[in-house]
Amino acid sequence: MASNEPILRLEHVGKEYFGNRVLSDVSFTLGPGEIMGLVGENGAGKTTLMKILFGMPVIHQTGGYDGKIFFEGREVSFKSPFEALDAGIGMVHQEFSLIPGFTATENILLNRESTRYNLLVEVFDDRLRTLDRPVMRQRAQRAISTLGVEIDPDTLCSEMPVGHKQFTEIAREIDRSNTKLLVLDEPTAVLTESEAEILIKAVRNLAAKGMSVIFISHRLQEVIDLCDKIVVLRDGHVVQEAKTCDVTVRQIAGWMVGRKVEESHREEGEVRSFGPTILSVRNLWVDMPGETVRDVSFQVRQGEIFGIGGLAGQGKLGIANGIMGLYPAGGAVELNGKPIRLNDPEGSLRAGMAFVSEDRRGVGLLLDEGIDWNMAFTAMQIQEKFIRPLLGGLVKWRDDRAIEECANEYIKALEIKCTGPKQRAVELSGGNQQKVCLAKAFVVRPEVLFVSEPTRGIDxxxxxxxxxxxxxxxxxxxxxxxxxxxxxxxxxxxCDRIAIVDEGRIAGVLPAQAPSEEFGLLMMGEIKVSTEEKVKACE
Incomplete structure (x- = not known):
């Protein structure tokens, strides 16, 4: 490859999933040792583009892609991640792919272990070479040191804090001697501010040694501080490519959105009235990895829209997951004055609550079932909707026609892009899967509906x-x-009111109309609200 030749060049890359176009005519180049920020709203196509580059099987299982990809001057079309790794492309995904029972060393060197000779090799060939653990530990330590962090190579990954797990993932890619291009997908999302600074410094050092980097992040200031240039995706198209020294956070945000998102604020003069307290939460703790809730108390009035916000990893996601029984929890929760039994998902549903999880694939959907079945399943199981009793109730029959009518109603109302109510959920894009999760909750008609990240992955x-x-x-x-x-x-x-969660506790509850600066101070822990003030705000 000539020195002035880009290490990566994409020409008119596009992708369809089951008739839904998610990428169109994407073209850009990346030079050796260059750091490129890839930004865009959730659902803009970033993840799909990286799946194409890395040869993820789902791409070829769904008809492949349009356009051409050139790596080191030659056209490539990787059929698997192993081919991409062999070519010199490493990727750190948002979801950890570490083996919990293995040490940092074992995870970093997985499938590339150092071995040593012994006499059995003469009889049984290289299959009986033994692990050279001292050399392996040295290699792991060298990769970790490149990142500028202190992690004991012998620590089990199951015992690591989430930040150290992220650094272990990156160290694994650094140890590969042939890595020429490293893709980092939201690498700082789980890191503290100080850890993020360490990572940014390490990425700069890697680039200085000639490694090219694609850095995907929603933290736009980090993108500007770290990257040489940015590529902005919107609705599957490249809408802007620019040097970071020439742009501001506000400009990037404008390119990502394309237009100012219409505000959904209530109409001027609208009067909101609420009933008595319907949901009371006292001293709730939830053992959800990465989102631990330590001591949360709040009250919600009937008919209210109550918001829960905060920075990543502070516990905001754990609240609904704990109340709905998905993670071990304790404390006291009452619905209409009646205690809710925690750690009992079915009991929470039967009591009149429903939940749209942030994990639509792992929790929210029956991926191999149709849209109609996904929407109706919970209501059938808990409330016996869409069930016709025969012979005085001795026999119960599923009302498929009612299920289909219900599915068509929500497909139209939520503008779900699909071939019909029988299409399997696994075949839908992430945004449309999220809409199916919402519809499933709406069908139950709960008294209290918990929704976590309802617009994640939606354009x-x-x-x-x-x-x-x-x-x-x-x-x-x-x-x-x-x-x-x-x-x-x-x-x-x-929302009518918003609670901000910081370090597993409610930092404060403010009306939605409060200045954004006040919310920001709560998120950063700059304002400390007393227990008495918290209780008063909750009421």
């Missing part, structure tokens, strides 16, 4: 639709909604 144009749909259900059916989101402005656009 910008559909966000307003989802938020307006939540508001409409709140108005028309009196449904009380507790909404958790990482986006403060999203919470302010729909």
């Amino acid at each position: 910008v144009g559909a966000k307003k639709l989802v938020l307006d749909t939540l508001r409409r259900y709140n108005r028309e059916y009196g449904t009380t909604i507790v909404m958790t989101s990482s986006e403060l402005e999203e919470l302010r656009s729909i």
